[in-house]
Amino acid sequence: MTVVLDARDLERRHALEGGEVTALRGVSLQVNAGEYVAIVGPSGSGKSTLLTLLGGLDLPSRGSVAILGTSLGTLPDRALTRLRLERIGFVFQRFHLLPVLTARENVELPMAEMGVVPAVRRARADELLAYVGLAERAGHRPTQLSGGEMQRVAIARALANRPAILLADEPTGELDAATGREILALFRRLHADGTTLVVVTHDERVTSEASRVVRMLDGRIVD
Amino acid sequence: MMTWAWAVRDLLRHPTRSALSLLGVAVAAALLLDMVMLSGGIERSFGELLRSRGYQLRISPLGTLPFDTEATLGEVTVLTAALRRDAAVVEVAPVLGTTMQGLHGAATASLVTYGITPTSQGIYSLESGDDLVAMDSLGILLGAPAAARLGAVVGDTIVMRGRLDPQVANAGAERRLVVRGMVRFLYDARDQPSVAVPLAVAQRLAGSEFTDRASVLMVRAADAGELTLVTARLRTAHPDVAVNSIDDLVAQFRLRLTYFRQLSLILGSISLVVTVLLVGTLLAITVNERSGEIATLRAIGVAREHVAAQVLVQGLLLTILGGAGGLVLGLGTARWLDAILTSFPGLPAAISFFVAEPAPLAIAAATLLVTGVLAGLPSAWRAASTPIATALRSDAP
Numbered sequence: 029m030t031v032v033l034d035a036r037d038l039e040r041r042h043a044l045e046g047g048e049v050t051a052l053r054g055v056s057l058q059v060n061a062g063e064y065v066a067i068v069g070p071s072g073s074g075k076s077t078l079l080t081l082l083g084g085l086d087l088p089s090r091g092s093v094a095i096l097g098t099s100l101g102t103l104p105d106r107a108l109t110r111l112r113l114e115r116i117g118f119v120f121q122r123f124h125l126l127p128v129l130t131a132r133e134n135v136e137l138p139m140a141e142m143g144v145v146p147a148v149r150r151a152r153a154d155e156l157l158a159y160v161g162l163a164e165r166a167g168h169r170p171t172q173l174s175g176g177e178m179q180r181v182a183i184a185r186a187l188a189n190r191p192a193i194l195l196a197d198e199p200t201g202e203l204d205a206a207t208g209r210e211i212l213a214l215f216r217r218l219h220a221d222g223t224t225l226v227v228v229t230h231d232e233r234v235t236s237e238a239s240r241v242v243r244m245l246d247g248r249i250v251d
Numbered sequence: 252m253m254t255w256a257w258a259v260r261d262l263l264r265h266p267t268r269s270a271l272s273l274l275g276v277a278v279a280a281a282l283l284l285d286m287v288m289l290s291g292g293i294e295r296s297f298g299e300l301l302r303s304r305g306y307q308l309r310i311s312p313l314g315t316l317p318f319d320t321e322a323t324l325g326e327v328t329v330l331t332a333a334l335r336r337d338a339a340v341v342e343v344a345p346v347l348g349t350t351m352q353g354l355h356g357a358a359t360a361s362l363v364t365y366g367i368t369p370t371s372q373g374i375y376s377l378e379s380g381d382d383l384v385a386m387d388s389l390g391i392l393l394g395a396p397a398a399a400r401l402g403a404v405v406g407d408t409i410v411m412r413g414r415l416d417p418q419v420a421n422a423g424a425e426r427r428l429v430v431r432g433m434v435r436f437l438y439d440a441r442d443q444p445s446v447a448v449p450l451a452v453a454q455r456l457a458g459s460e461f462t463d464r465a466s467v468l469m470v471r472a473a474d475a476g477e478l479t480l481v482t483a484r485l486r487t488a489h490p491d492v493a494v495n496s497i498d499d500l501v502a503q504f505r506l507r508l509t510y511f512r513q514l515s516l517i518l519g520s521i522s523l524v525v526t527v528l529l530v531g532t533l534l535a536i537t538v539n540e541r542s543g544e545i546a547t548l549r550a551i552g553v554a555r556e557h558v559a560a561q562v563l564v565q566g567l568l569l570t571i572l573g574g575a576g577g578l579v580l581g582l583g584t585a586r587w588l589d590a591i592l593t594s595f596p597g598l599p600a601a602i603s604f605f606v607a608e609p610a611p612l613a614i615a616a617a618t619l620l621v622t623g624v625l626a627g628l629p630s631a632w633r634a635a636s637t638p639i640a641t642a643l644r645s646d647a648p
Contacts, residue, residue, distance in 0.1 A: 076644075085550055086640040106554065113552020120643065124547040128260035141553050185551065 030096075032193050032224050033059040033082060038091035040077050040247075051077040052088070053247040059193065064219040065226045066234045069244035075228045076197055078244070082226065083116050083195045084108050096192055113141055117186030121198035123178040125170040131157060131181045132166040138188040149188075156184035160214060176207030183214060187223070194218065196227040200234075212237060258565040261537065272533045273573045279525040280570075280577020280619055285585050285605060286519035287615040290512050292606030297504050300601050301497045303437060304373035306344060307478055308470035308485070309500060310334070311493045316503060318348055318438075323464040324492060331468065333489070339472045339481045344371040345450055345465035349457045353446065354410040355401040362397050363445040364411070365436070366453025366465070373437075373469045375447060380405035380432025388449055391428035394436045397444035405430050411448065413456035424456050441593060441600035511604075519615075523622050526573075530566045530626035538562060538630045545634050546642030559631035563624055566631075570623025574616060582607070 040052040052074045059065050067075045080086040081093055084100045093100045095115050100108055112118075125134045132153045139149035157166050160180035170178050179199060186194050199215070200208035208231065216237055219225055227234055235241045243251035262269040301309075310330075312322040324330060324345075331343045347366035352359060365374060369383035375392065383390045391409055393401070403409055406429065413424045428448060436445045454461045472481045478496050485494045495503075505512075538545065548558055585605035592604045 080640040080643075083550070085643070109549070109552055109554050111552075112550065116552075118550050120547070120550075124543065124550075124643070126544055126547070128257060128264060137548075137553070138551050141551075141557065189552075 030061040031058055032061050032063075032096060033057070033226070034094045034097075035078075035082055036092050038078065038081055038088045038093070040074075040081060040086070041089045051247055052081070054091070055244075055247070055249055056091075057082075057242065057249065059224060059226055061192075061224055062219075062222055063224055064215070064237070064239045065242060066238035066240070067226065067228045067242045067244060068230070068232075068235055071230075073244040074247040075244050077247075079195055079197050079226070079228045083118060084112050113138060114189055115192045117189075117191035117194040119179070119182050119186050119194065119196035119199050121201040123170070123175075123182045123202070125178055125181055125185075127170050130167050130169055131162060131173065131177075131184075134170070134181055135184045135188055138185060142189055152188065153184070156187055157181070159187075160184045174207070175203050176210055179203060179207075179211050180214065183211070183218075187218075193224045193226065196225065196229075198229055198231075199227060200229065200231050209233070254561055254564045255568070257561065258568045261565055262568065268533070268536075269569075272529055272569060273576060275529040276526055276569055276573025276623075277576030277580055279522040279529065280574045281581035281584055282522035282577075283519050283526075283615055283619060284577055284581030284612070285588065286515035286522065287611045288581075288585055288605040288607055290515040290519070291608065291611055293508060293511065293602065293604045294501055294505050295608065296603040296606050297599075298497055298501045300437065300599060301500060304469075306342070306373040306469035306471045307475060307497055308472060308482060309495050309497075310468040310470060310485075310489070311466070311495070313491055313493050315493060316495065316500065317467040323347065323461065323466050324468065325464055327463050327465040327468070330489070330492070334468065334470060334485070337481070337485065337488070339474060339477060339484075340470055341473050342371045342471040344368055344373050344469040344471075346372070346374055346467050346469065347450055347453045347457070347461065347464060348466040349453065349461065351456055352412040353397065353401055354412065355403045355407060358401045358403075360397065360400040360444055362411075363439070363443055364453055364456070365445060365447045366450035366457075367447050368450055372447075373471075375434040375436045378433045378435050380430070382432055382434075383447070383449060387431070388452055389427075389429055390431040390449070392432050392434045392447040393430055394434060394439065394443070394445040396442045397446050398430075398433060400444050403430055405432060409446075411446075411452075411456055413458055424458075426452060426456055428452070437601055438599045439601075440596055440598055443600075523618065526570065526619065526622050527626040530569050530623050531629065533569065534562055534566050534627050534630035535633075537565065538634045541634075542637055542642045542645075545637045546639045549637060549639045550643060555635040558637075559635040562631040562634045563627045566623050566627030567620065570620055570626075574619050577619075 035057045038052050038055040042049045042051060055078055069075045081088050087101060095111060135153035135156055136149045139152060154166060157163050160183055162177060162180055165173060165177060200211050212233055215225060242249055309317045311317045312324055315322050327345050331345060334340050334343045345368060349364055351362055351364040353362045370385050383392060393403060409428050409430060411426050411428055439445050472478055482494055482496045545558055589603055589605050593600050593602060
């Protein structure tokens, strides 16, 4: 089984005015190809911090993260950025779509950065929007979409460059129950199609669908 | 990246703010354009005006420039003949400038009167009627302001009265002259009432002290390429007069207008500073507001340099659009200011203070664009250095 993500002994300390805060304390995690891992825990348990380290959005104070054998800590910024572009898909709680771009353009964005020619990336964007059920909304801007639609566009964007792993931070956190269920159904389909998923969530429904559940408390994995 | 389209849409997100910023850049660009046109334009315009009739040299009383004082050259007949003996000299046109009184019916006007040689003159162009001809001692040509003040038309008779003699408080000589034609005097100030009469007539009316005298001699040389040599030769041959080429006169003019160039340099620099402040401020605000979007771009794998380029393109777009507006505004204000400045007494109305020359304008445009890019650099650097995780946590688009 291919190890897609290998995090070892991660520690993250933040310097604050009142002193230093340790958000993660020696966290290790391996994710194999095709796994659907749910990371759960109460607020402040360090799960979002862990996700930023796993995605190379921040660097650990100690420990290492490797994606498909490439250690993120040793990469210069340019190479780390490229790795995020090619290997990692991100889905955020607040969607973080670019408001001036249409749904299709938002999905095209990572492909444009990869240098994919416009006709090809447009076709791929349309294919992905159809996959998430938004073929008819391709020309709409985020402000013209509902929360669930925006999250589906964000998922399509995360899949644009066929990443090795998709990292989602509270993907249903901003959505009502029904819309959240639609997003979870979409994740289920992604998992069934072979996508490797790591989802940070409060949503207990995710734990019932994930192939593995990792529980965190006070910056440690407890289960 | 869909950089330009993206930048346009970003500007449209806050239309009022963007419009005000564009207006500010346009005003600054207009100021820069006008200052560039002012800094070199008047010299070029002055040079072109002096060359317009093909006379490349001016000979005036020693120590003076043409029509700078009331001093005159003596023994003009001899001097003219001597100048014509130079192989390089093709034509010599003496001009006497003085003030006389003109009467037509009940109208009286003080007129600037040029005494000219009809066969070789370089101070006017005929607009209507006939030109003066050799041996015509009864003809007069009127400029439009003089004709308006006297209410005279072609064919009318004008009484020209020479200077009052201050010793005897007596009127000068009088002569009745027939208006042959209407002319445009090339070097006159706006609304200057001028007339042209044969040189001999002007000398006679001006009084005995003007006999065989002229204010300036305009000289045409055969080979424009040898002007420096001809000028030097004439200076040596005639050390008692001032021999100036048009380049010399333009240089003198430039010295007198040094303050104009300094003013234009200062105001041009101020316009660039204003552009930097406007573009820089707007981009700083934009980057602050968009920190979440920028962090998203970085998170999904957009390179730092592309994020920076996006900010720079927005600055460049502001500058280009503002510059285009500034071009229209600048040309409009230049025309308006030109009308004001050329109405100053003593300046030829035909001169332009603001001349649009391709090379300086291209340099000004390039400077403006570079300024726009430089103004965006701090914000671009800040955008490219956005801490991804922190910005994503604290901001949402």
